[in-house]
Amino acid sequence: MSVSSPYRLNVNEQAEKLAQFMVRADEMHALGRDLGISNRSRIVFAGMGSSHFGSYEIWESFSRLGLPAWWMPASELIDVGAGLLTPGTLLCLTSQSGESAEVTQVLKQCDLSKIEILGITNDPNSNLAKHSNYLVDLKAGPEATVSTKTYLNTLAAMRLVFSEVTNSYESVRTSLLRTVDAIETYVSDLDSHIESAEELFPYKKNYVCVGRGVAGASSQTAGLILKEAAKMSIEGTTAASFRHGPIEIAGPDLSITFFDHGTEPHNALNVKLASDVIASGSSVTWIGDKGIGTKLPSPDRNGSDQRICDTLSFQTLSFALAARTGVQAGSFAYASKVTDTL
CATH class of the missing domain: 3.40.50.10490 (Glucose-6-phosphate isomerase like protein; domain 1)
Structure with a gap:
């Protein structure tokens, strides 16, 4: 990097x-x-x-x-x-x-x-x-x-x-x-967090980020930023939407990342979905303090804004995944800073 x-x-x-x-x-x-x-x-x-x-x-x-x-x-x-x-x-x-x-x-x-x-x-x-x-x-x-x-x-x-x-x-x-x-x-030790994310994040064919409620907005933003910054095809959607059909891609080829703020009933529903896809052979990573699967790096969330912490997590992941794809994280190939075309 x-x-x-x-x-x-x-x-x-x-x-x-x-x-x-x-x-x-x-x-x-x-x-x-x-x-x-x-x-x-x-x-x-x-x-x-x-x-x-x-x-x-x-x-x-x-x-x-x-x-x-x-x-x-x-x-x-x-x-x-x-x-x-x-x-x-x-x-x-x-x-x-x-x-x-x-x-x-x-x-x-x-x-x-x-x-x-x-x-x-x-x-x-x-x-x-x-x-x-x-x-x-x-x-x-x-x-x-x-x-x-x-x-x-x-x-x-x-x-x-x-x-x-x-x-x-x-x-x-x-x-x-x-x-x-x-x-x-967190940023003062960002290199270490990027290295951890690169080691922890699985190598798979299909990648999805999911969440519920406000955390679902983070998962969708993550899908956008990871495609933009790391040039990897990673879907960002809500956990409920994933249940309705896309769950058919579950299995050994799927890596699914949960954004979770620990609130109920969302946490329990996320844990249930994570358990179901793990049973299918999928890999689960988790952004948040209360969950299952492999926990990815994040700032200290105690008393902090959860969505800002989510953002630092998917930014960290963008650097780790860009290293895999061999691109400079955040560089533009086809887009521009200002999208001025409908």
Whole structure:
């Protein structure tokens, strides 16, 4: 592995950039109050790729509270926005560049006159920023290739801005500050963690990452990032979706990685699925503290943000798997940092 590759340097900077973002925690909380979520007729979360998965936890929280919230890729919003974005809607658009093709198309074709936009982006001069009524500048600094710093800061921004709704600001702030320390410690020994992941992760024909609930958003993000950064065909899906048909690939040729946050009933359901595929001859690896199979490296999760810890785990795995495929982790062959083509 190259400790000086652009991707690796960005991974190394994550704790610092998250700590800098946390200086603005009170500002993010105040912004959340200004949004007036309880008075909104609709709240729609949209983005693409990891930017889209960054808002999943908040959508799930709002749905549990009975709030009128939608969560969909910006590509789908292009098709249905005319009917969905009714007067009074708050549209939360996330795009690290602020210039992704689908987000730009939404801004171009949808009637924005009767809605308000919360833009979350790393570029305050972007198209998204210019169209936003409320703006979160991620301030993650330049990012060379695969999403790293911007993704972590997006996760933090989501939790801080919307903590007012669940009256959880102090606990969220405390958890995120604890997370800064946890990932700083973890990254200081990243080479060792990469070597461990390379030794522990099985050699198989088929690879799948699964999870449930918020951890399911991590498993899907992992599938995206591992394909992008390590050039390996690794499916990211939910554990429930895997039960419905894809389980037919279970057997000696399958490696399945569980993202699990230890909450019930998800943990018990994951353990049951893991036991079933182990019985078929599949290999099971586990990201989280409470599970079966082979445990993969992760930051200290005690009091930390679980999804940020998940991210460091699949980033670690991306370096290990890139070494197997003989590519520089995070380098682009066909994609680019900003996807500007529909």
